[in-house]
Amino acid sequence: GAGYSIMMLHIVKNEQQRTRPLLKRVMDRTIALLKNERDIDATNAEKFDRLEALLLHYLGVLVRDTELRDATAHYYNEILLVTLKRIEHPEWTEFNAALQLFGALIPKIVGQTLAKDFDAAAGNEHNDITYDEIIRKMPTACEYILNYFASKQDLNSDTRTTVLFLGFLSKVKHLPKQLGTHECSFLQRIRELMWQLLAHRCESVRKLAALCFVRAHDFRLELPQALIGICNILGNVKNENLFLGLVATLAEGIMRMQHESMHVNVEAYNVCMQQLRAALANLQLTHKYEPYTISKLLDILHLVGFDAQVRIVQELLRAPAVGDTAIGFDVWQQSADKFLCKS
Incomplete structure (x- = not known):
């Protein structure tokens, strides 16, 4: 399949007409075939790659090519949709092809470039897509993602x-502008979905949900209010788990505000940071938490500039009642x- 996909890429790239009718034909035909669900033929599953897997690999080659980016961008919504529908496919070759296509497609969609600063805070990568844009450009794919989570009875499954x-x-951000009714609803x-996922049992999910929650708020007005509310x-x-998720949200939110402070x-x-410090200084923990959880809260207090003289810090610095x-x-x-090093 790899040889055919490379051959197809070179043929499509070298067509003379600027309107690229051959590329259009290839994309339309490939996507149409992928939209037609077929039953898995178990007798040949171990001998041959499924047609759908080959088609997904073909799309991946076309999507990755920089010269074809403008021409293939028109199909991102449909490509993403057929990819999302196969990301949990039981047949490995099809799942693997969908996973590779997903990995190739996302950087193209979000406009992500190679980061030059490897120490940049998470969520501050070089990308420029907003929720307003993805809702307009990829409405069906976005709706599919939300419906996927809405249909799950247990959000802790299929991590x-x-x-x-x-x-x-997490690579999409919200900018303050006039949004339509549909965009506001989305x-x-x-935001509601990310709030639910903050209580996920998996730390990587909580961290990503925290980042998504922060980036789904305007950092000038909405984000400070959300952080103070937390x-x-x-x-x-x-x-x-929810406590850890909220602490992760505070960490991401504070770093986002520091990054955007200019x-x-x-x-x-300064007023916002003072309000945050005041709210954290008055924090009263009514439940006992594990040492790991306390450590994350200590990191937040250190991030906002507290020292060992602050009451809440003194409480957390007392050794936990565990070995x-x-x-x-x-x-x-x-x-x-x-x-202790600062004092």
Whole structure:
């Protein structure tokens, strides 16, 4: 299949007409074939690659080519949709082909370029797509992602697919502008979904959900209010996974505001940070948490500039009532040392 796909790429790239009728024919025919669901033929599954797997590989070759980017961009919505529908396919060759196509397609959609600063904070990569754009350009694919999560009775299942979808959404940002009714509804559903996923049992999902939640808010007005609201409810959260998810959201939100501080009024930024510090300083933990969880909260307090003299820091610096061999105790010790070194 690889040889045929490369041959097809060279034929399509070298057609003379600027309107690229051959490429259009190839894309239309390939997508049409992929839209037709076929039953799996178990007798030949071990001998031959499925036609759908080959077609997905063909699309991957076309999508990856830089010269064809403008011509293939028109098909991103349909390509993404057929890819998403096969990302959990039981037949390995088809699943693998869909996974590779997904990996090739997402950087093209979000306009991601190679990062020059490898120490840049997560979520601040070089991409420029917004929720407004993906809703207009890929409405059916976006709706499919939301419906996928809405149809799941247990969000803790199928973590692999959840991570893939969140990895895509984490590269999209919300900018303050006039949105239509449909766009507002989609954005609100994204925020609600991310809030639910903050309580996921998998840490990678919680971190991605936190990043998506932060980037789905305008950093000038909505994000500061959301972060202060999280600070106000944090002490009463019983679910430890949700607590960790909210702390991760605070971390991502504060780093986002610091990153974007050059684009906001200095006075407004300082006022917001003062409000955040005040809310965190008055934090009252009503439940006991594991050392690892406490360490993450200590990292937040260190991020906002607290020292060991602040009451909440003093409480968290007291050794947890567990042995030093407990899971997460070493992480708590590392976080505590940051304050002890400053004092």
